[in-house]
Amino acid sequence: VPRYLDHNATTPLDPLVLEAMMPYLQSHYANPSGVYRAGRAARAAIDRAREQVAALVGAHPSQVLFTSGGTEANNLAIKGTCAKQSVGTLAVSAIEHASVLEPAAAVTQQGWQLVRLPVSADGVVDVVRLEQILSVHDDLRMMSVMLANNETGVLQPVAACAERAVSRGCVMHSDLTQAVGKIPVSLAALGVQLATLSAHKIYGPKGVGALIYDKSVELESLIHGGGQERELRGGTENVAAIVGFGVAAERALIDLPARTAHTLELRHALETRLRECPQVVVFGAAAARLPNTTYLGVPGIDGETLLMQFDRAGLAVSSGSACDSGTTDPSHVLVAMGVGQALGRSAIRVSFGAQNNLNDVDVFLTTLQSILSRYAS
Numbered sequence: 001v002p003r004y005l006d007h008n009a010t011t012p013l014d015p016l017v018l019e020a021m022m023p024y025l026q027s028h029y030a031n032p033s034g035v036y037r038a039g040r041a042a043r044a045a046i047d048r049a050r051e052q053v054a055a056l057v058g059a060h061p062s063q064v065l066f067t068s069g070g071t072e073a074n075n076l077a078i079k080g081t082c083a084k085q086s087v088g089t090l091a092v093s094a095i096e097h098a099s100v101l102e103p104a105a106a107v108t109q110q111g112w113q114l115v116r117l118p119v120s121a122d123g124v125v126d127v128v129r130l131e132q133i134l135s136v137h138d139d140l141r142m143m144s145v146m147l148a149n150n151e152t153g154v155l156q157p158v159a160a161c162a163e164r165a166v167s168r169g170c171v172m173h174s175d176l177t178q179a180v181g182k183i184p185v186s187l188a189a190l191g192v193q194l195a196t197l198s199a200h201k202i203y204g205p206k207g208v209g210a211l212i213y214d215k216s217v218e219l220e221s222l223i224h225g226g227g228q229e230r231e232l233r234g235g236t237e238n239v240a241a242i243v244g245f246g247v248a249a250e251r252a253l254i255d256l257p258a259r260t261a262h263t264l265e266l267r268h269a270l271e272t273r274l275r276e277c278p279q280v281v282v283f284g285a286a287a288a289r290l291p292n293t294t295y296l297g298v299p300g301i302d303g304e305t306l307l308m309q310f311d312r313a314g315l316a317v318s319s320g321s322a323c324d325s326g327t328t329d330p331s332h333v334l335v336a337m338g339v340g341q342a343l344g345r346s347a348i349r350v351s352f353g354a355q356n357n358l359n360d361v362d363v364f365l366t367t368l369q370s371i372l373s374r375y376a377s
């Protein structure tokens, strides 16, 4: 069995989630739009999931719009908001996931001006620079800043950004995909009107997520036809996946303190012992980070080589954003942090989860030591 240290990429399905989903894949197959009893039961199951997902971030169930995942929710937030506004400036942090960066780039085709908010060397959005940018762009209408970066795990000053944006009438979105289930998240404390969630990062199924939306924000649907999800997302609901997402959200809330403590212990053990390898750099080390994430650079060894060596030793780690693997360029996150090309190319990400233990940390470190002794110049 491989030692899986890539929980920011995806997580295994919680057995309780699978158990809750099974009836909706087998006997409870009715269309939730059906007016007969079985249809109403499927509708009730979706409504229950809506409550469970809302509770995870302190939202009202009517604010939850189910999508096919984080990518679609991010696309809907950016494109759906911009479509309803007069053309202006859109600001997104330079370290967003591609599913925010690319829709943001796409709306420039309609005349929007895109500003990428810079980050510090530790990977934190620079609020002072944000204020300078705001003073120049008085037509800012939409802003998106993620709560936790998927590569570094670094937490972002979303509330401070939202305060500045919303006071100017700008719509504020935050991608919460990596944050929920790892740190406490409250929509009210963040002050955002739109937020993205994805089930498969919290031990739920792949292919389901949600956009949490404030009804004061006008959204244009990406998918028309059928009228589901208040006419904002047409198509017969993926009932089993939505039910699974609901249970995963409920478990995430209940287990949060235990999951945080457990992964923090592993990360602490890892980073303490990494100090014995002085050449190894932990990116964003000085910033507040997710409890489960260590993003490290091993100067002189290519990230792809590291990945293959770890894979041979039975360890699943990542070279950062999954979308970037297969290329040898440093990730856009490290570039935004000002990390040099050579160090950037040597990055690997370890992200712990519920099933990991201290033995996994030991095996990772022993493998790293042996790679270092073989490859380092």
Ligand SMILES: Cc1ncc(COP(=O)(O)O)c(C=O)c1O
Residues within 6 Å of the ligand: 008, 009, 068, 069, 070, 071, 072, 074, 097, 099, 146, 148, 149, 150, 175, 177, 178, 198, 199, 200, 207, 208, 209
């Ligand atoms: C920060 C962030 N946003 C969005 C996504 C996309 O979510 P999904 O895989 O559900 O489309 C991911 C996962 O890869 C992510 O890490």
